[in-house]
Amino acid sequence: MMEGLMSEQMYIADKDYRVPSGCGVSGIMNEAGERFSGEAIMCSIALMRERSNGLGGGFAAYGIYPDLADYYAFHLMYETDEAKRQTDEYLRAYYTIMHDEPIPTRKIKVISQSPLLWRYFLKPREDVLAKNPRLSEQDLVVQTAMYISGKIKDALVASSGKNMGIFKGVGFPEDIGEFYRLEEYRGYIWTAHGRFPTNSVAWWGGAHPFGLLDWSVVHNGEISSYGINRRYLQNFNYSCSFFTDTEVITYLFDLLIRKHELPFEIVAKILAAPLWADIERMPEEEKEFYQSLRIVYGSALLNGPFGVIVANSQTMLGLNDRLKLRPLVAARWGDFIYIASEESAIRQICPQPDRVWMPRAGEPILGRMRRNNLAKDPLSQEATAEVFEAGREEEGL
Amino acid sequence: MAKVPIAPDFIVERDKDKCISCQVCCRMCSNDAHVYDRERDQVDTLSGRCVGCHFCENFCPTGALTVRQNPSQIRQNANWNQQMLTWVAKQAETGGVLLTGMGCDQPFPIYWDHILLNASQVTNPSIDPLREPMELRTYIGRKPDRLELAGGSDQGKGARLKNKLEKQLVLQTPILFSAMSYGSISLNACKSLAWAASEFGTFYNTGEGGLHRDLYPYGANTIVQVASGRFGVHMEYLKAGAAIEIKIGQGAKPGIGGHLPGEKVDEEVSRTRMIPVGTDALSPAPHHDIYSIEDLRQLIYALKEATRYEKPVGVKISAVHNVAPIATGVVRAGADFVTIDGLRGGTGAAPTVIRNNVGIPIELAIAAVDSRLRQEGIRNHASVIAAGGFRTSGDIIKAIALGADAVYIGTAALVALGCHLCQRCYTGKCNWGIATQDPFLTKRLNPTIGARRLVNLLRAWSLEIKEMMGGMGINAIESLRGNREALRGVGLSDTELKILGIKPAGEAW
Numbered sequence: 017m018m019e020g021l022m023s024e025q026m027y028i029a030d031k032d033y034r035v036p037s038g039c040g041v042s043g044i045m046n047e048a049g050e051r052f053s054g055e056a057i058m059c060s061i062a063l064m065r066e067r068s069n070g071l072g073g074g075f076a077a078y079g080i081y082p083d084l085a086d087y088y089a090f091h092l093m094y095e096t097d098e099a100k101r102q103t104d105e106y107l108r109a110y111y112t113i114m115h116d117e118p119i120p121t122r123k124i125k126v127i128s129q130s131p132l133l134w135r136y137f138l139k140p141r142e143d144v145l146a147k148n149p150r151l152s153e154q155d156l157v158v159q160t161a162m163y164i165s166g167k168i169k170d171a172l173v174a175s176s177g178k179n180m181g182i183f184k185g186v187g188f189p190e191d192i193g194e195f196y197r198l199e200e201y202r203g204y205i206w207t208a209h210g211r212f213p214t215n216s217v218a219w220w221g222g223a224h225p226f227g228l229l230d231w232s233v234v235h236n237g238e239i240s241s242y243g244i245n246r247r248y249l250q251n252f253n254y255s256c257s258f259f260t261d262t263e264v265i266t267y268l269f270d271l272l273i274r275k276h277e278l279p280f281e282i283v284a285k286i287l288a289a290p291l292w293a294d295i296e297r298m299p300e301e302e303k304e305f306y307q308s309l310r311i312v313y314g315s316a317l318l319n320g321p322f323g324v325i326v327a328n329s330q331t332m333l334g335l336n337d338r339l340k341l342r343p344l345v346a347a348r349w350g351d352f353i354y355i356a357s358e359e360s361a362i363r364q365i366c367p368q369p370d371r372v373w374m375p376r377a378g379e380p381i382l383g384r385m386r387r388n389n390l391a392k393d394p395l396s397q398e399a400t401a402e403v404f405e406a407g408r409e410e411e412g413l
Numbered sequence: 414m415a416k417v418p419i420a421p422d423f424i425v426e427r428d429k430d431k432c433i434s435c436q437v438c439c440r441m442c443s444n445d446a447h448v449y450d451r452e453r454d455q456v457d458t459l460s461g462r463c464v465g466c467h468f469c470e471n472f473c474p475t476g477a478l479t480v481r482q483n484p485s486q487i488r489q490n491a492n493w494n495q496q497m498l499t500w501v502a503k504q505a506e507t508g509g510v511l512l513t514g515m516g517c518d519q520p521f522p523i524y525w526d527h528i529l530l531n532a533s534q535v536t537n538p539s540i541d542p543l544r545e546p547m548e549l550r551t552y553i554g555r556k557p558d559r560l561e562l563a564g565g566s567d568q569g570k571g572a573r574l575k576n577k578l579e580k581q582l583v584l585q586t587p588i589l590f591s592a593m594s595y596g597s598i599s600l601n602a603c604k605s606l607a608w609a610a611s612e613f614g615t616f617y618n619t620g621e622g623g624l625h626r627d628l629y630p631y632g633a634n635t636i637v638q639v640a641s642g643r644f645g646v647h648m649e650y651l652k653a654g655a656a657i658e659i660k661i662g663q664g665a666k667p668g669i670g671g672h673l674p675g676e677k678v679d680e681e682v683s684r685t686r687m688i689p690v691g692t693d694a695l696s697p698a699p700h701h702d703i704y705s706i707e708d709l710r711q712l713i714y715a716l717k718e719a720t721r722y723e724k725p726v727g728v729k730i731s732a733v734h735n736v737a738p739i740a741t742g743v744v745r746a747g748a749d750f751v752t753i754d755g756l757r758g759g760t761g762a763a764p765t766v767i768r769n770n771v772g773i774p775i776e777l778a779i780a781a782v783d784s785r786l787r788q789e790g791i792r793n794h795a796s797v798i799a800a801g802g803f804r805t806s807g808d809i810i811k812a813i814a815l816g817a818d819a820v821y822i823g824t825a826a827l828v829a830l831g832c833h834l835c836q837r838c839y840t841g842k843c844n845w846g847i848a849t850q851d852p853f854l855t856k857r858l859n860p861t862i863g864a865r866r867l868v869n870l871l872r873a874w875s876l877e878i879k880e881m882m883g884g885m886g887i888n889a890i891e892s893l894r895g896n897r898e899a900l901r902g903v904g905l906s907d908t909e910l911k912i913l914g915i916k917p918a919g920e921a922w
Contacts, residue, residue, distance in 0.1 A: 238537040240886040242922075243814075243898030251790055259922065276559045282572065289889070291546050301573070308578050311552045312560050312793070314891030320537055321886070339545060339888065341538055 039224075039236035040067030040189075041344075042356040043207040043325040044365070045332040045383035050351065051079045054198030057206035060354075060361045062190035067236075067357060068210030072223035073192040074184025076175070076232030077203035078329055085179040087114050087137035088157055091227075093220055094132040095170035103164055103171045110160060111138035119183070120197055127187050127195045131220050135181065154229055154274070161228060165221075166257040172221040177230025180329060184209075184223035192223075205332050205383075207325050209234035226262040229274075230329045233266045236357060237322030237342045248315035261322075268316055269326055280333050280382055286313040288338045288378030325355050332383040340377035347372040353383035419502050420485045420495065421461040425469070431477035432456060438469040438478060443842040443854055466835040468844035500765070511765040514838030514848065516665055516757040516802050516824055519769050523757075524776035524909070525808040529918055531899045533886035540888050542879040548889040549875055551819050553656070553796040554581035554725040555749040579749065580725055582636075582656055584819055585614030586875040587890060588809060590867075591800050591823030592638050592660065592729070594622025596673050596682045596694065597761030597838065598827075599855040602847045605830055605863025607631040612864065613871045618658060618821070621671060621696060623685040624650050638729075639716065641670055642696035644686040648719065656724050656750075657716050659709070661700070662731035664758025664801040667772045671696035672762055677841045679850045710746035717747070725749035732756060732778035732801065733771075737785035740797075744786060750796040752821065753778050757802030759824045761848055762839035775801040776815065780913045783816025783895055792895075806877035815913065816895040829870045830863050898922065 042060040046052065057075060081089055090107075094100045107113060119133040140153050148156075161173040175182035180203075183196040189210040193199075209224040225232040239245065239261040246256045246264055252275070254267040265287075272283045286309055295306045310317075321341030326333045334355035336344050347354040347362045347369035354362040359372060375381050425446065434456050438447040446462040447469065449455075463480060470478045487495055500511055533539040540547070561575040590606045603625065606617040611634040618636040619628075623645015628635070637654030639646050651657060662668065673682075673694035683690040703709050709728065716726050727750035728743045730736065740751050755775025760768065779799050786792040799812050800821035809820050828834070831845035838848035846858030878890075887893050901918040902910050910917055 238886075240533070240537060241892035241896060243896035244892060244894060247787060247895055247897075251787055251792060278560070278562065279572070281570070282562070292548055292550050293546060304577075305572070305574060308560060308574055310891070311578060311581060312556050314889075315895065317889060317892050319887045319889060319892035339540070 040064035072211030073189030175227035240320030284380035334381035594620030604860035608864035609867030664754030665760030667731035755801030
């Protein structure tokens with residue numbers, strides 16, 4: 017393990033130790049589903065360069081693969097050809113690979129080396145699903161992602177959702193963005209992360225966002241309740257093999273929203289629960305409701321400082337810990353909603369928002385898609401381009 | 414054949430210059446260790462009668478008395494120490510089973526002293542409990558794996574719960590008072606516990622002593638116990654408490670029953686326990702209606718039926734080798750909480766050889782039970798209350814981080830009431846007025862003062878727990894519960910670390 021950590025060729029570690037890290041986060045969403053280029057988010061996160069130290073940066077983008085929106089887009093990182101061979105073989109056993117290709121990158125001075133980056137567009141095989149009637153498509157994807165990252169040496173799934181992708185690596189986030197040519201993509205949600213880990217062990221897989229299905233999480237903070245959150249998730253068969261806070265947050269959202277079918281607003285009240293003293297002051301029915309939430313989901317409470325931006329194909333959510341020990345600012349401008357660690361990172365790309373506010377501890381900031389079936393009805397390229405151009409002008413980009 | 418002399422355990426030293434022969438000590442000592450010699454106008458002490466309760470030492474008006482361990486030593490022998498000789502000698506005299514009180518006093522490893530807590534530095538701010546809220550509130554009872562909402566918009570507004578939660582016990586601090594029966598302890602001791610639990614917002618447990626009529630008003634803070642002797646169990650009793658605990662075993666004497674000597678069964682105890690005055694109250698080793706797990710299930714549901722499913726029903730077992738699967742079975746049998754009583758758990762009377770040789774330390778039991786319930790996916794279905802030798806708030810916070818929902822304290826509560834652990838509870842001669850029914854002795858314990866001291870102890874420990882949580886950057890106890898990352902072991906073997914589920918000190922996340 018140590019030899020591996022010391023090696024410069026280390027992209028995919030066996031596990032990420034829970035390295036405390038400070039961070040900058042930023043997110044932009046267009047609630048009308050209009051897509052815009054990755055330039056804006058790169059510009060926003062670049063302003064918060066002080067918040068990262070070049071040891072990790074990344075982006076999540078939604079709506080970027082409209083032509084292949086029906087297939088699960090898997091972004092893979094490989095350290096060896098052997099890892100790719102094994103992964104290809106594994107994928108073929110469960111999926112039809114509709115398309116696959118290297119993820120386009122450009123050579124830039126500050127990023128001299130990278131793992132092999134590959135993307136696949138996958139359709140679960142009918143015969144596999146038919147054989148396991150209790151296995152949903154999504155469960156299969158979760159199992160696949162966990163298997164590849166956990167069991168195949170030197171391979172890691174960066175993202176596995178439909179019509180979305182995560183682009184991350186070791187470097188400052190704006191450099192990572194340039195490396196991945198993100199200005200060439202158009203999405204309706206973009207989130208970004210700049211990392212400031214406390215030690216020098218940096219590996220591509222350890223960068224954020226963390227993703228599973230169409231979930232992506234960028235997070236600034238350290239979760240003191242990690243130990244119990246992880247054990248709680250293990251009850252529900254999440255294996256938590258990355259040993260990171262972000263992984264745990266992602267799984268909690270997947271559990272509470274996808275499996276327990278709770279709305280985002282309620283999930284926010286589980287993860288950053290109101291104080292008992294505040295619950296006591298609520299009207300009777302509400303009081304019982306919030307008491308029950310805390311009684312049943314106490315082990316899911318995220319304790320410790322955090323500011324987090326979570327997204328899926330329909331939603332972008334910003335949330336602070338229950339004491340607001342980490343910064344998070346939000347703004348709205350037309351159909352756009354912005355969330356960032358610092359107000360300046362918003363003003364940089366949207367100088368005069370309609371409204372800027374500092375959400376209180378535990379109060380979620382929610383951006384929601386107004387069109388529900390975007391994946392099936394992608395906006396035409398032309399229309400998007402027009403909207404994008406208009407947006408750029410008005411935002412002063 | 415020569416009799417082996419039994420050396421006195423204690424020597425009581427009397428400072429002749431300070432003693433004024435006031436005879437207070439003579440009147441105080443229920444063991445008659447102090448005797449007044451009228452002719453010499455002098456008080457003598459018969460050290461052989463002293464049990465080391467330190468009552469006289471505390472209350473001698475001139476401070477003339479000091480109670481010390483007897484320095485008399487036999488020839489050094491790692492195998493045959495003074496204790497062993499004394500035991501053999503006593504049994505050679507009497508042919509009886511050695512009795513004792515309180516928890517195991519043998520030097521088994523105390524894992525609490527090999528576990529260290531974490532604290533925040535830089536990357537994660539610690540929280541000051543004097544300035545920020547710090548929440549200790551704990552709910553004991555069965556919890557569902559998930560909540561289902563009815564109605565309400567998809568944004569959660571106006572959402573209601575599809576099902577109400579089952580009844581929970583609400584504790585303002587994760588500490589309860591252990592089961593100690595009226596009979597084994599005095600009514601004044603019971604009142605102290607009941608009043609303190611009621612004032613602080615926690616619970617005390619009746620043990621197998623029934624519920625004295627004076628204690629019915631504190632029912633909302635009472636856990637009523639149903640043990641193998643069924644003493645004092647009737648419908649009114651079951652309805653009076655906030656929860657019911659079926660006692661299968663006790664840490665101090667796993668596998669055996671109980672014995673309240675007839676000397677302690679006075680008029681009031683007799684009425685409360687529903688047995689004749691002066692008869693021994695013998696609790697059988699097993700419940701004679703529970704010979705298997707399915708029988709336990711029947712009793713759990715019989716009690717639930719009787720109380721219309723309005724009260725949590727728990728089961729207390731002692732920590733034995735197989736404790737994890739047993740606890741799992743108990744939860745599957747329908748218990749809403751499981752109490753685990755460890756090797757060092759106290760008692761009013763137990764055979765010494767059982768107390769000192771049977772069971773396992775509570776630390777390992779908590780870890781094993783919590784892990785097993787999680788593996789089985791039923792950790793939510795019942796709360797785990799740990800008992801057996803918690804000495805400080807440090808022990809308690811570690812127990813919670815290992816996976817306990819709350820802890821019972823018994824010995825510590827009695828110490829707060831004056832107990833000096835002389836281990837002679839079974840004699841009924843407790844000078845501190847705790848483990849006795851002698852009215853001359855029980856009146857020494859003022860329940861108002863006793864309750865105040867217990868509330869003070871709960872407050873002090875709760876404050877300390879808040880300080881330690883704040884230091885870890887955690888402001889709600891549920892984020893610490895089962896959070897073994899908050900713990901590190903020192904001086905433990907790999908196997909012990911594995912069972913405790915903690916990393917060795919020095920290893921980062």
